[in-house]
Amino acid sequence: MVTVQATTAQAIGHALELQGVSRRFGGLRAVQDVSLSLAPGERRAIIGPNGAGKTTLFNVIAGDLRPTSGTIRFYGDDITHLPPHDRVRRGIARTYQTPLVFPRLSVLDNLYLAVRGVRPRRMSLRRPRASDAEMVRARQLAEQVGLGDAIHALAGALAHGQQRQLELGMALAADPKLLLLDEPAAGLSPGERELLAGLLLGLDPGMTILLVEHDMDVAFRVVRQVTVMHEGRVIAEGTPEEISADEVVQQVYLGSRHD
Ligand SMILES: Nc1ncnc2c1ncn2[C@@H]1O[C@H](COP(=O)(O)OP(=O)(O)OP(=O)(O)O)[C@@H](O)[C@H]1O
The missing domain is CATH 3.40.50.300 (P-loop containing nucleotide triphosphate hydrolases)
Incomplete structure (x- = not known):
């Protein structure tokens, strides 16, 4: 052995x-x-x-x-x-030279989708609740990349540096x-x-x-x-x-x- x-x-x-x-x-x-x-x-x-x-x-x-x-x-x-x-x-996760985020969605929704994307489950039509494990993970990721105070901001309205932080968080969602x-x-x-x-x-x-x-x-x-x-x-x-x-x-x- x-x-x-x-x-x-x-x-x-x-x-x-x-x-x-x-x-x-x-x-x-x-x-x-x-x-x-x-x-x-x-x-x-x-x-x-x-x-x-x-x-x-x-x-x-x-x-x-x-x-x-x-x-x-x-x-x-x-x-x-x-x-x-x-x-x-x-x-293997990657980021791009130009951050790839959903500009019309909030920081939290971007992270939430990233978490869902890497852990596919059966589809559900109900709205996600903040207590969902994926939503909790999305909030953790926002904190981890320094966007804990900006979770409701639209990704497209973030400064360039914050978009990079968000993209990093989305890449980290895949662990x-x-x-x-x-x-x-x-x-x-x-x-x-x-x-x-x-x-x-x-x-x-x-x-x-x-x-x-x-x-x-x-x-x-x-x-x-x-x-x-x-x-x-x-x-x-x-x-x-x-x-x-x-x-x-x-x-x-x-x-x-x-x-
Ligand atoms: N899709 C492509 N079609 C044709 N040539 C390409 C393509 N992509 C890159 N090249 C060429 O390949 C060579 C290497 O380019 P590459 O972008 O990998 O270099 P780099 O080190 O990343 O440069 P930079 O720091 O400017 O981004 C260059 O001569 C470039 O013009």
């Missing part, structure tokens, strides 16, 4: 494992032969200059794009060809094992970035987080590992301190940004 457990633990040692993942758009190699692995609970950022292939790789991991070649494993299972909703069911964040700090004010970094640092330490981010301040505060991409390839991996001190990364990243 001990042997079986040990073997299983070894086999599923990585929360996420990419082997030789590539994605072409016609003749353009947007992602080239990328291999990386995340341990359970690891927090990692993918950074790189414009056009490096970060978003393409992110979409391949989320299942919104098919890789041209390569393998993606999630806790040991090959998910390379699974559609996005099957990945969600397995515990994901892997949270994929697509430029979570994009368009946020310094104060909103601070708030976001605090929220991300406060998440369950067992949750694996992979984020694509331009904002080094937020990314380097929240993650322990950084993967740097350039022209579709991984050119460096290391801690934020190692990456900050890497001259090649500085040249490639900063040089490209000033093109």
Whole structure:
């Protein structure tokens, strides 16, 4: 029995494992032969200059794009060809560069729907009561992402930073094992970035987080590992301190940004 457990633990040692993942758009190699692995609970950022292939790789991991070649494993299972909703069911949640919320619904209703969406039950025509377990969970999520005082506000009327908080809450409704964040700090004010970094640092330490981010301040505060991409390839991996001190990364990243 001990042997079986040990073997299983070894086999599923990585929360996420990419082997030789590539994605072409016609003749353009947007992602080239990328291999990386995340341990359970690891927090990692993918950074790189414009056009490096970060978003393409992110979409391949989320299942919104098919890789041209390569393998993606999630806790040991090959998910390379699974559609996005099957990945969600397995515990992968994602956010988008532009927050995806229902603008005409309240914060609470958005969260409630997210909770219902991930725990489908038989359909009911009655109005949900605030005591329903899903509604209680929705309120908890609102508190968790700092929107406890805004539950009745329309999502479309929220400030951009609050919409990001709401989208984070909606992603958390799935109790994901892997949270994929697509430029979570994009368009946020310094104060909103601070708030976001605090929220991300406060998440369950067992949750694996992979984020694509331009904002080094937020990314380097929240993650322990950084993967740097350039022209579709991984050119460096290391801690934020190692990456900050890497001259090649500085040249490639900063040089490209000033093109
Ligand atoms: N759907 C698509 N069709 C054709 N080319 C694409 C498509 N999506 C991305 N590309 C190209 O693939 C390359 C990588 O783009 P990608 O958006 O993944 O880079 P990125 O690192 O996320 O850049 P940014 O930081 O600017 O968002 C770019 O040359 C881009 O023009």
